[in-house]
Amino acid sequence: MSVKTKFDMYLAPPSRAAFAALADWMHAAMAGVTDGQDPVKGTTGDFVVGQVCGITLATAPPGRFHYLATPVMDDDAVPAGHYNSLIIAPRKGGIDQLAEFDPARHRAVINEPGSFSGAITFTAHLRKAVGHELITPLLSGCHLASVAMVAAGRAQLAAIDRVSFALAGATRPGDVAAVQVIDETAFYPGLPFVADGALPSDAVARLRDRLLDFRSHPAWREMAEILRLRDLTILDAADYDIMATIGMPRPGS
Numbered sequence: 001m002s003v004k005t006k007f008d009m010y011l012a013p014p015s016r017a018a019f020a021a022l023a024d025w026m027h028a029a030m031a032g033v034t035d036g037q038d039p040v041k042g043t044t045g046d047f048v049v050g051q052v053c054g055i056t057l058a059t060a061p062p063g064r065f066h067y068l069a070t071p072v073m074d075d076d077a078v079p080a081g082h083y084n085s086l087i088i089a090p091r092k093g094g095i096d097q098l099a100e101f102d103p104a105r106h107r108a109v110i111n112e113p114g115s116f117s118g119a120i121t122f123t124a125h126l127r128k129a130v131g132h133e134l135i136t137p138l139l140s141g142c143h144l145a146s147v148a149m150v151a152a153g154r155a156q157l158a159a160i161d162r163v164s165f166a167l168a169g170a171t172r173p174g175d176v177a178a179v180q181v182i183d184e185t186a187f188y189p190g191l192p193f194v195a196d197g198a199l200p201s202d203a204v205a206r207l208r209d210r211l212l213d214f215r216s217h218p219a220w221r222e223m224a225e226i227l228r229l230r231d232l233t234i235l236d237a238a239d240y241d242i243m244a245t246i247g248m249p250r251p252g253s
Helices: 013-030 054-059 116-130 143-151 162-171 173-177 201-216 218-227 237-245
Strands: 049-051 065-073 085-090 158-161 179-184 193-196 229-233
Touching (some): 013 201, 054 116, 065 162, 065 201, 085 162, 143 158, 158 162, 162 218, 173 179, 218 229
Antiparallel strands (some): 085 158, 085 179
């Protein structure tokens, strides 16, 4: 069985080479995790090390993951190791403030129903800020596609996490130029890097050290520029628990 990594959360043509370099970098550490034996044998999932949504970590069964580290955004307004979603509207012909959003006249778009940054916090923020629900939003499939739909005027509103919005700027600058940020959600812990929960503590420490050392790799500088990052940090894994308490309403509620 081959050793597997999962670095696909912020993957697009501009970031592909940097994440491939990260995967190669981590493979060097995984090769020694079990003294030359297959490091996947006996693990609980389909990858040994990777990046997952924060809500995936928050709602996973006990022992499913070992938390490793979290990216730090290059923005002093963002708490270290955190992120939030920017609520965007078309720059031309769109609404200029969230209070103008009318579900009877305007369509919102989400990337997928289970997305924490693109749907769950979006719904919670709309409910709290203007008393509206997202009952029948359009579905785009990914954050970059949501930006494109708002830019084209096919949707009037979307929530895009800050890192994905930075990636959109590198991938589709014309789309980003055609939208405006009209609001933002609360901050939550950023997308964590994790290891398989079945790995022993010494293997986890080896993987964490290797991940933190990636900051010395030329590909880190490329990744940081594209995603607007400046560092990696280690949070308390319990910081993610709050994400499991932010729920989507039931359809029709």
